[in-house]
Amino acid sequence: MPPPSSEGWQLIFAQLRAQRWGLAIGVAVGLVWTVGKVSAPKLVERAIDRGIEVGDGAAITRWALLIAVAGLISATFTGLRRYFAFREARWSEAELRDRLFAHLQRLHFSFHDEAQTGQLMSRANTDLQQVQNFIVLIPLTISNGVTVLAVTVILVRTNALLALLALGTLPLVNVLAKRFSSRLHPTMVAVQQESAELAGVVEETVSGVRVVKGFGAEPVQRERLRKEADDLYEVSMQSTVIRSRYWPALELLPNLGLVAVLGYGGHLVLDGRLGLGALVAFNAYVVLLIWPLRMLGMIVAQSQRAAASAQRVHEVLSTEPIVVDPARPVPLPPGGGEVRFEAVTFAYSGVLANAGGRVERTVLDGFDLIIAPGESVALVGATGSGKSTVAKLVPRFYDVDAGAVRIDGVDVRHAAVREVRKAVGLVFEETFLFSDTIAANIAFADPDAEPAAIERAARLAGAHEFICALPEGYGAEIGERGYSLSGGQRQRIAIARAILADPRVLILDDATSAVDPTKEHEIRDALAEVMIGRTTIVIAHRPATIALADRVVLVDGGAVAATGTHAELLATSERYREVLAAAAARDAERLGAGPCSDGDGGAATDPTGAGAVGGERFQAGLAD
Amino acid sequence: MFSMASVSEEDQLDAESAKRVLRRAGRMLRPYRRQLRWSILLILLYTASQLAGPYLVKYGIDRGIKPGDRGALDLAVGLYLVVALLAFFVNRLQVVLVGRIGEGFLRDLRVRVFDHLQRLSMPFYDREKAGVIISRMTSDVDSLQELVQLGLLQFVSSALLIVISVVVLAVVSWQLMLICLIPLPLVVVASVKFQRDSNRAYLSVRDRIGSMLSTLQEGISGVRVIQAFAREDVEVGRFGRRNRTLYDAHMRSVKIQAWYLPVIEMAGLGTTALVVGVGGWMTTREIVTVGTIAFFVLSLSNLFEPVQMLSQLFNQVQSAGAALHKLFGLLDTPVEVGERPGAVDLPPSGPVRVEGVSFAYADGEPVLRDVDLAIAEGERLALVGPTGAGKSTLAKLIARLYDPTEGRITFGGLDLRDATLSSLRERITVVPQEGFLFNGTIRDNVRVAKRGATDVEVDAALEAIGVRERFSLLRDGLDTEVRERGSRLSAGEKQLVSLARAALADPALLVLDEATSSLDPGTEVLVEQALERLMHGRTVVVIAHRLSTSARADRVGVVDEGRLVEIGTHDDLVAAGGRYTALFDTWVRGLARA
Numbered sequence A: 001m002p003p004p005s006s007e008g009w010q011l012i013f014a015q016l017r018a019q020r021w022g023l024a025i026g027v028a029v030g031l032v033w034t035v036g037k038v039s040a041p042k043l044v045e046r047a048i049d050r051g052i053e054v055g056d057g058a059a060i061t062r063w064a065l066l067i068a069v070a071g072l073i074s075a076t077f078t079g080l081r082r083y084f085a086f087r088e089a090r091w092s093e094a095e096l097r098d099r100l101f102a103h104l105q106r107l108h109f110s111f112h113d114e115a116q117t118g119q120l121m122s123r124a125n126t127d128l129q130q131v132q133n134f135i136v137l138i139p140l141t142i143s144n145g146v147t148v149l150a151v152t153v154i155l156v157r158t159n160a161l162l163a164l165l166a167l168g169t170l171p172l173v174n175v176l177a178k179r180f181s182s183r184l185h186p187t188m189v190a191v192q193q194e195s196a197e198l199a200g201v202v203e204e205t206v207s208g209v210r211v212v213k214g215f216g217a218e219p220v221q222r223e224r225l226r227k228e229a230d231d232l233y234e235v236s237m238q239s240t241v242i243r244s245r246y247w248p249a250l251e252l253l254p255n256l257g258l259v260a261v262l263g264y265g266g267h268l269v270l271d272g273r274l275g276l277g278a279l280v281a282f283n284a285y286v287v288l289l290i291w292p293l294r295m296l297g298m299i300v301a302q303s304q305r306a307a308a309s310a311q312r313v314h315e316v317l318s319t320e321p322i323v324v325d326p327a328r329p330v331p332l333p334p335g336g337g338e339v340r341f342e343a344v345t346f347a348y349s350g351v352l353a354n355a356g357g358r359v360e361r362t363v364l365d366g367f368d369l370i371i372a373p374g375e376s377v378a379l380v381g382a383t384g385s386g387k388s389t390v391a392k393l394v395p396r397f398y399d400v401d402a403g404a405v406r407i408d409g410v411d412v413r414h415a416a417v418r419e420v421r422k423a424v425g426l427v428f429e430e431t432f433l434f435s436d437t438i439a440a441n442i443a444f445a446d447p448d449a450e451p452a453a454i455e456r457a458a459r460l461a462g463a464h465e466f467i468c469a470l471p472e473g474y475g476a477e478i479g480e481r482g483y484s485l486s487g488g489q490r491q492r493i494a495i496a497r498a499i500l501a502d503p504r505v506l507i508l509d510d511a512t513s514a515v516d517p518t519k520e521h522e523i524r525d526a527l528a529e530v531m532i533g534r535t536t537i538v539i540a541h542r543p544a545t546i547a548l549a550d551r552v553v554l555v556d557g558g559a560v561a562a563t564g565t566h567a568e569l570l571a572t573s574e575r576y577r578e579v580l581a582a583a584a585a586r587d588a589e590r591l592g593a594g595p596c597s598d599g600d601g602g603a604a605t606d607p608t609g610a611g612a613v614g615g616e617r618f619q620a621g622l623a624d
Numbered sequence B: 001m002f003s004m005a006s007v008s009e010e011d012q013l014d015a016e017s018a019k020r021v022l023r024r025a026g027r028m029l030r031p032y033r034r035q036l037r038w039s040i041l042l043i044l045l046y047t048a049s050q051l052a053g054p055y056l057v058k059y060g061i062d063r064g065i066k067p068g069d070r071g072a073l074d075l076a077v078g079l080y081l082v083v084a085l086l087a088f089f090v091n092r093l094q095v096v097l098v099g100r101i102g103e104g105f106l107r108d109l110r111v112r113v114f115d116h117l118q119r120l121s122m123p124f125y126d127r128e129k130a131g132v133i134i135s136r137m138t139s140d141v142d143s144l145q146e147l148v149q150l151g152l153l154q155f156v157s158s159a160l161l162i163v164i165s166v167v168v169l170a171v172v173s174w175q176l177m178l179i180c181l182i183p184l185p186l187v188v189v190a191s192v193k194f195q196r197d198s199n200r201a202y203l204s205v206r207d208r209i210g211s212m213l214s215t216l217q218e219g220i221s222g223v224r225v226i227q228a229f230a231r232e233d234v235e236v237g238r239f240g241r242r243n244r245t246l247y248d249a250h251m252r253s254v255k256i257q258a259w260y261l262p263v264i265e266m267a268g269l270g271t272t273a274l275v276v277g278v279g280g281w282m283t284t285r286e287i288v289t290v291g292t293i294a295f296f297v298l299s300l301s302n303l304f305e306p307v308q309m310l311s312q313l314f315n316q317v318q319s320a321g322a323a324l325h326k327l328f329g330l331l332d333t334p335v336e337v338g339e340r341p342g343a344v345d346l347p348p349s350g351p352v353r354v355e356g357v358s359f360a361y362a363d364g365e366p367v368l369r370d371v372d373l374a375i376a377e378g379e380r381l382a383l384v385g386p387t388g389a390g391k392s393t394l395a396k397l398i399a400r401l402y403d404p405t406e407g408r409i410t411f412g413g414l415d416l417r418d419a420t421l422s423s424l425r426e427r428i429t430v431v432p433q434e435g436f437l438f439n440g441t442i443r444d445n446v447r448v449a450k451r452g453a454t455d456v457e458v459d460a461a462l463e464a465i466g467v468r469e470r471f472s473l474l475r476d477g478l479d480t481e482v483r484e485r486g487s488r489l490s491a492g493e494k495q496l497v498s499l500a501r502a503a504l505a506d507p508a509l510l511v512l513d514e515a516t517s518s519l520d521p522g523t524e525v526l527v528e529q530a531l532e533r534l535m536h537g538r539t540v541v542v543i544a545h546r547l548s549t550s551a552r553a554d555r556v557g558v559v560d561e562g563r564l565v566e567i568g569t570h571d572d573l574v575a576a577g578g579r580y581t582a583l584f585d586t587w588v589r590g591l592a593r594a
């Protein structure tokens, strides 16, 4: 076997070893099948030569009964043989799939950033099916091999030359089947590949239908699909042409054997050197061997395919998770959730990227920040400045390249991953909810949570109201098979999910971007309550959300550019004003201390001053 | 692409719809009429050749060996050789021909269904789940493909073979044929039961593969959330259970095969025993010849193997039929927002007027009530209001993604419903909130907005939005693969790509539906300025939750409960003491607390 797939072989063999007893039963059952199968034509021969030809009625009955017995054996065991073969093959498929899934769940974020869902799915689906197809052939092939051997011996002992003529073409069946299988396979892969590409176009076009319609991109997508459909047609026809080359030849070869049997065998009978029954038996034996020989050819090709597939599965299984528990994990001390970044340097580096490639641009470079227990901090920065990256380093989704991230004094790399993740609750900027009930989604961190706890979390996240408006309330299914919620609603469920986990550090990554301004104060009041007694990091562009924080941190150039209260930063930091588009920082500052901070202002009561106040507010509004 | 949803729905066809499906498939096959005729001829020839072999053996025995006529024997052998070679060529031709017809049909079907999907309008996409729509083009078409590639030819020739075998066997010896019929009731009963059981098992396997795959997919695409909440163990357990039920379903189906196959094989060999036993006795009475017995023994496989084949393929045929039924159903779905006959192109530019528009989504409550709005050419209008007020709905009506239930919307004086869809899409562009990225490079993603745009144009659009330089720093520059849904870009960067599309499309009317929600305000202002520069004099409608955005617009409209309750300049509305004043106060207070 070529070396690249040798690891694939190891994977298969390890699995086979674990199932050796089941496979042994399959082989034993197959051998009994062989006995029944091989004896039947021999019995027909006897019935003709010793019964029919000599007109012995009793003998005819005896042989006919024996044929029935042989039939009973081979029939029963053909079922059993199939059953055991599939039982073992399906079992290894299921086991490997379980392992693969469990492993994927443990693999780090950077692996998943680079990998494509579709690719990983086909590891767990098509590749494992290839392995399954191979394993099912193993016990079948052993009994088929014995069948071929037994038939050859019987025929050679009856008449060597006739056996040679009858079976002479059959090794070619084997060779041809093997070549057929290996020629066909690349085209089948291509068909699969093209189907996947076509499906990809369909999936994107349907999921992104708003973009497609919004930009009038229908013709573009239509062209893409037509191209994919043409490509798929091409490769499918290639595969058909190969089928048309080999399949008829595979049928022709045994027929040539049969012609030879009739021709040479017939003359042998005429010469009295062969019984008529033996001639018929020869015929039947040739027919009997067709499938076993084809399968022997197939298993060779299938084994290569399975090894290549297993190799791909192995590649995933052998990718070591980078983010793992240390040898001796330090327990997180009870604490208020102090978060400390110490000269953190970080760059995304895809594990799957070709090794020779350049390193990605450094996102964080000497990032220093101490967040006191119970403090709330707002991270503000331009798009792509690394705010989300900072957020993702706290629960150790990635490991830093230099420096350290500490929670309550413990380097997150020195604690158990599970404990770190439990200590930190992150609301992602892109909401991902599972196709399940709302209650199950909120209770994600603790599936046994009381309904009261779920409701409390939902209330705090400002989600209780709209959930109750749904017909099934908390039991309503969401996602692919259920209700589609608006962006703001989804965000609020994600916030409730994080609240229910009750972490000591809560991180909200732009988690209120889709919440409308009328709900602003509700969310704000609720979050203010949630923040009590835990460290909170909010990433936001909106004033109300920034306002929740005790302190604002400006992220720029991969480091903390400035820190202070919103007003301080407006006053002192040019970059902060830029990021918040606060052209009139001083006005806003004045406004912050002015009458607007505690009331409706004079707009309604003092029409003459409205313009001026409105103008000020206008500028303040800009500075969100 | 992996949403295997909806396999559990209608997977069976009643006779009536089966007939309709067949007729319609027949119509679609009309372009292949000639090839179809040829292939039927070839299949007949091929089937006949399969019976010829055993018959020539009989001939050789009865006319050659028994009477000692070597000439007759050689004739039989020669004919056998000819038949074998003929079968070889016929077989080759028929595989190619049937493949060409089948694959061609599938290609036509794919293109047709997708074209129709592209014509179908938003109401359709609201009603149907994305997973279900996708599964039409994937699992449904795939089950047809499977049939075309692996089963169709065998199904047809197996059926033919049974019929021809029965006829020929009966002609050669009706007595022995009657004997062959003895196990028939058993075969029929077993096949019917097998058919029923295995169909159920087959559907349950398909269903469970679907749910295994969707659990798998959710486990992979939701892996970040799972890890964030340390729920790996629970998910692994859940997947394990799904996987286990799939294994059980597979095993049930194997068990059904494991009893059915023996019954058929037993019937076959039992018949052989009967033929040999009874036939042997009949030869002693000279009712049949030895050759005839040999013929029967060798032909029985022509009878029982196809029966088995048919039973196994029947599931495939059935689900392919059901798939075709669903696909035709999709093709028959009417296009709600379509093009009128005699539609004309929209003028290149002009004001937009919304006149007395009311609107309700398919299922219910009016979402917009009697909205009147005039947007001047080159104006910048902001829409604000609480969640669910109807802002996005109004925007979608303006882009004619839906048609109003009442009233009308005009662009440059022309009712949108009288305009050609292509001109409409060219003049009016909506940028939705999610910066939805397709698999491909950054450039590819921008190019979506304009068919055949050159790299220079694409780069200029990125430059205008101010992100060209930023992306040039990436490993492969603007040709960087964004990966799935753009996982390599930050949330704001995705929206910037989406906005670059708008810059490239350069429409007369641009609708931004919270298209800048993930951007920092600084970048947002830059983007707005860029678009303004780029789209000098063009009309823009922005929907924003950040009131700083609305403050920069020429006019602001406040939407509440489906009505346009206020409209005017920002300053006027702030001064007016209405809804907007209240909203803005909350907004400013939020800031003031900071």
Ligand SMILES: Nc1ncnc2c1ncn2[C@@H]1O[C@H](COP(=O)(O)OP(=O)(O)OP(=O)(O)O)[C@@H](O)[C@H]1O
Pocket (backbone or CB within 6 Å): A113, A348, A360, A363, A381, A382, A383, A384, A385, A386, A387, A388, A389, A390, A429, B487, B488, B489, B490, B491, B492, B493, B518, B519, B520
């Ligand atoms: N998985 C990834 N692989 C490679 N590069 C990444 C990845 N995620 C983010 N980046 C890059 O890292 C930089 C910082 O991204 P990050 O998501 O932290 O920005 P952000 O400050 O959160 O921006 P936004 O406000 O747009 O959300 C960006 O330039 C982005 O392109």
Ligand SMILES: Nc1ncnc2c1ncn2[C@@H]1O[C@H](COP(=O)(O)OP(=O)(O)OP(=O)(O)O)[C@@H](O)[C@H]1O
Pocket (backbone or CB within 6 Å): A486, A487, A488, A516, B126, B361, B362, B367, B385, B386, B387, B388, B389, B390, B391, B392, B393, B394
């Ligand atoms: N496709 C749809 N099918 C049925 N109802 C819908 C659909 N889209 C929106 N609605 C309903 O129509 C109403 C108006 O929704 P719309 O999206 O226009 O609100 P919006 O003002 O844009 O809100 P948001 O600020 O949350 O985006 C809501 O009650 C919503 O539930």
Ligand SMILES: [Mg+2]
Pocket (backbone or CB within 6 Å): A387, A388, A389, A429, A509, B490, B491, B492
């Ligand atoms: Mg971010």
Ligand SMILES: [Mg+2]
Pocket (backbone or CB within 6 Å): B391, B392, B393, B513
């Ligand atoms: Mg909206």
